[in-house]
Amino acid sequence: MEYNPPPFFKRGPTPLIRLLLCSLLSIVMLITDVRYRYLDNIRQAVSVAIYPLLRLAAAPRALLDNVGEFFVTQAALRNENAKLTALSLRDAAILRKYEAVAAENAHLRELVAARERFPGSVIFAEVLYAGRDIFSRKIVVDKGEQQGVKAGLPVMDNVGIIGQVTRIYPWIAEITLITDKDQAVPVQNLRNGLRAVIGGTGNAAQLELKYIPLNADFQNGDQLVTSGIDGVYPPGLPVAEVTDVERNAAFMFAHIRCKPVAGVTNYAQVLILDWDSKIPPRPPEEVRTARTKKPRRGG
Amino acid sequence: MAMRGRLSNDLLLPVGGAFIVSTLIVALMINLLPWSGVWLQVKPDFVALVVLYWCIHQPRKVGFTVAFSLGLIMDVAEGSVFGQHALAYSVLAYAGLVLHRRVQNFTLKGQVLHVLAILLLNDTIVLAGRMLAGGPFPGFYYFVGSFVGAALWPVIVYLFKMPLRPAIDPDRG
Numbered sequence: 001m002e003y004n005p006p007p008f009f010k011r012g013p014t015p016l017i018r019l020l021l022c023s024l025l026s027i028v029m030l031i032t033d034v035r036y037r038y039l040d041n042i043r044q045a046v047s048v049a050i051y052p053l054l055r056l057a058a059a060p061r062a063l064l065d066n067v068g069e070f071f072v073t074q075a076a077l078r079n080e081n082a083k084l085t086a087l088s089l090r091d092a093a094i095l096r097k098y099e100a101v102a103a104e105n106a107h108l109r110e111l112v113a114a115r116e117r118f119p120g121s122v123i124f125a126e127v128l129y130a131g132r133d134i135f136s137r138k139i140v141v142d143k144g145e146q147q148g149v150k151a152g153l154p155v156m157d158n159v160g161i162i163g164q165v166t167r168i169y170p171w172i173a174e175i176t177l178i179t180d181k182d183q184a185v186p187v188q189n190l191r192n193g194l195r196a197v198i199g200g201t202g203n204a205a206q207l208e209l210k211y212i213p214l215n216a217d218f219q220n221g222d223q224l225v226t227s228g229i230d231g232v233y234p235p236g237l238p239v240a241e242v243t244d245v246e247r248n249a250a251f252m253f254a255h256i257r258c259k260p261v262a263g264v265t266n267y268a269q270v271l272i273l274d275w276d277s278k279i280p281p282r283p284p285e286e287v288r289t290a291r292t293k294k295p296r297r298g299g
Numbered sequence: 300m301a302m303r304g305r306l307s308n309d310l311l312l313p314v315g316g317a318f319i320v321s322t323l324i325v326a327l328m329i330n331l332l333p334w335s336g337v338w339l340q341v342k343p344d345f346v347a348l349v350v351l352y353w354c355i356h357q358p359r360k361v362g363f364t365v366a367f368s369l370g371l372i373m374d375v376a377e378g379s380v381f382g383q384h385a386l387a388y389s390v391l392a393y394a395g396l397v398l399h400r401r402v403q404n405f406t407l408k409g410q411v412l413h414v415l416a417i418l419l420l421n422d423t424i425v426l427a428g429r430m431l432a433g434g435p436f437p438g439f440y441y442f443v444g445s446f447v448g449a450a451l452w453p454v455i456v457y458l459f460k461m462p463l464r465p466a467i468d469p470d471r472g
Binding site: 015016018019021022023025026027028029030032033034039042043046047049050053054056057058060061127128129130136138140167174181202265 | 324327328329331332333334335336339362363366367370371372375376378380381382383385386389390392393396397428431432434435
């Protein structure tokens, strides 16, 4: 008679075998994702599945905000009201001036047949959560493909550029902040028009100008705005201010540290700029081969 | 010697699948809360902690399948490279399954040391995954979360056993 253990003892493969299987699977996924990005569909599916959880996780903060608003005292409200009235009066004057300047500007632009600077619309989005990942500076907002967000769109707060949309899901989008180590923004010095590329250092409060020769004219306090080159960011939006210029002849490039103008880490709402640069495609590089020289030699 | 292992000798009600699932969902939600600043740096990986708890206390109910799928969810939620958390949680589950008899024989203090080692291993794997994908080294404060997580272990043990304690029979005194 054959002896079989009772079903209680049948527990499938040993833990070690299971561990090896799981590790193999995850390593294959890791390599596939890093190298080929084939897994974006799975990523989208899982993101849809956990979307309710994300919203639920974002709820406590909204609740706290509401409760806080409820307990504002009347004196504080009256105070704020007076302040806001004064502010709106002042802003009205500024607004008049701004309208006049804008009208004049539009007229001038028509004269030189320049393109409209910011033709697109703006998508208002709320930050759902900042990634726990300390390696990269990314945030996730509550607007996605369904609301017309596209990968690559620039993102700003009320002051200046804070980042760029890097990954979209049906209802949420991931934004890489300009302080991320791999993020670069083409900028221009407001004082003298010098062009440069600014990049993150991985530090939340610091940016760095890259590949600037030692003798380039950058000073502390210089304002850097987007140059509009490459058509990703609309031109003229504030990005950073130079805080520290270090010229050491031992290095090839000057070490120029800047601090972001926009509140890159302190915001709850952001604006996604939905615009199309309408820049014509880059002309093809001239092919310089021996063949182009031949006719010249012959003639 | 009576003190040793006293915690694990408590007579508890059987654990329902719904209870396990709800603790895992709550842990996932806490992980997804909008953490920022200092809190983000000291925040332990709650999902890892809870998965480890169940692997040690209910190794027949929670194992690789749960750990692996939660790892995938964390990868999507954090926007990190696919498979990085799945790998880390699989190793975590393995450590929990293999050590579950040993860990339960220790007092809470001894358990915390085991948990600390396992959480550090978990973080190291995530870190290794990131650095292989080309990320920079974030500094040693990255591991602070593991220490906080290990310190939370007694709290979790207490909380998770609370609903499973049978009501005291008043007739027995």
